[in-house]
Amino acid sequence: MITLDNVSFRYKQAAENTLHNLQVTIAEGEVFGFLGPSGSGKSTTQKILYKHLVTEQGSVSVNGKSLRDWGREYYHFIGVCFELPNHYLRLTARENLQFFSAFYPQIKQETINYWLDKMGLLEEADKRVSEFSKGMKMRLNFIRSVMHNPAVVFLDEPTSGLDPGYAHKVKEAIKGLKQQGKTIFLTTHNMNDADQLCDRVAFLHKGHIKEMDSPRVLKLKYGSKKVQVTDIHGQAHCFEMSDLSSDPDFQQLLQGNLIESIHSEEASLEEAFLKTTETVQA
Numbered sequence: 411m412i413t414l415d416n417v418s419f420r421y422k423q424a425a426e427n428t429l430h431n432l433q434v435t436i437a438e439g440e441v442f443g444f445l446g447p448s449g450s451g452k453s454t455t456q457k458i459l460y461k462h463l464v465t466e467q468g469s470v471s472v473n474g475k476s477l478r479d480w481g482r483e484y485y486h487f488i489g490v491c492f493e494l495p496n497h498y499l500r501l502t503a504r505e506n507l508q509f510f511s512a513f514y515p516q517i518k519q520e521t522i523n524y525w526l527d528k529m530g531l532l533e534e535a536d537k538r539v540s541e542f543s544k545g546m547k548m549r550l551n552f553i554r555s556v557m558h559n560p561a562v563v564f565l566d567e568p569t570s571g572l573d574p575g576y577a578h579k580v581k582e583a584i585k586g587l588k589q590q591g592k593t594i595f596l597t598t599h600n601m602n603d604a605d606q607l608c609d610r611v612a613f614l615h616k617g618h619i620k621e622m623d624s625p626r627v628l629k630l631k632y633g634s635k636k637v638q639v640t641d642i643h644g645q646a647h648c649f650e651m652s653d654l655s656s657d658p659d660f661q662q663l664l665q666g667n668l669i670e671s672i673h674s675e676e677a678s679l680e681e682a683f684l685k686t687t688e689t690v691q692a
């Protein structure tokens with residue numbers, strides 16, 4: 411559905427490329443996570459994908475058609491949820507959605523109500539957006555990006571600033587979009603979200619893709635399973651799962667009947683991300 415073929419990009423006046431030879435193919439219906447430290451080039455890549463930036467180096471196609479050949483109809487085909495919402499603050503939430511829906515003749519009032527309800531904003535729909543919290547603006551932003559039923563949705567930090575309840579609502583909505591067969595390109599710093607939602611993730615570092623695979627494979631490759639042990643004096647210990655049978659400290663606790671509790675910990679995507687992108691602080 412989305413193909414980046416050997417895409418590089420350099421900003422005017424920049425001494426070197428921001429993106430280097432990106433090679434990505436995203437299947438229809440896939441939730442693809444694009445993860446990277448600050449400044450690694452995630453937004454630049456997204457801007458190329460929604461045609462706010464043009465690169466001469468490499469090619470990008472969506473639904474089998476080069477981005478160069480897509481016209482205005484591209485913005486009916488895709489939905490974009492920017493990280494920083496830009497709503498009309500003097501208008502109500504409903505008026506904002508009605509204003510944007512005018513660009514998409516197929517959007518019905520029921521659709522707007524459906525999404526307002528789904529994102530927990532129906533009761534606040536007639537309030538001015540200037541009175542909205544950051545989280546409410548984020549949810550309104552999410553509605554704007556999906557209400558015209560696009561085939562491809564670009565989401566930039568969609569759960570940022572949301573409390574756990576509303577973050578859950580947004581994640582459930584993303585899963586719902588996937589069930590409908592939408593292709594989703596998700597940029598996030600939230601490794602748990604990426605792990606829960608994405609079929610595959612790419613780790614971007616200084617404009618290079620360092621790894622690209624399913625969260626499960628990356629966790630197996632880079633993560634280590636650990637065991638957290640609390641002894642009968644309340645002291646915590648951490649052991650590598652693979653070393654338990656030979657670790658003398660663990661064996662001493664076990665044989666001395668000194669263990670109060672023991673919990674296994676799965677390898678995390680965060681661990682894989684940190685190891686791959688070398689952002690672990692010394």
Ligand SMILES: Nc1ncnc2c1ncn2[C@@H]1O[C@H](COP(=O)(O)OP(=O)(O)OP(=O)(O)O)[C@@H](O)[C@H]1O
Binds near residue numbers: 422449450453454
């Ligand atoms: N308009 C611009 N002109 C020149 N350089 C830019 C411009 N926009 C971004 N950059 C540079 O390109 C690099 C990648 O920036 P980008 O915004 O794509 O990173 P990011 O991964 O999205 O970061 P963050 O997670 O902080 O949003 C950075 O070094 C940034 O300084």
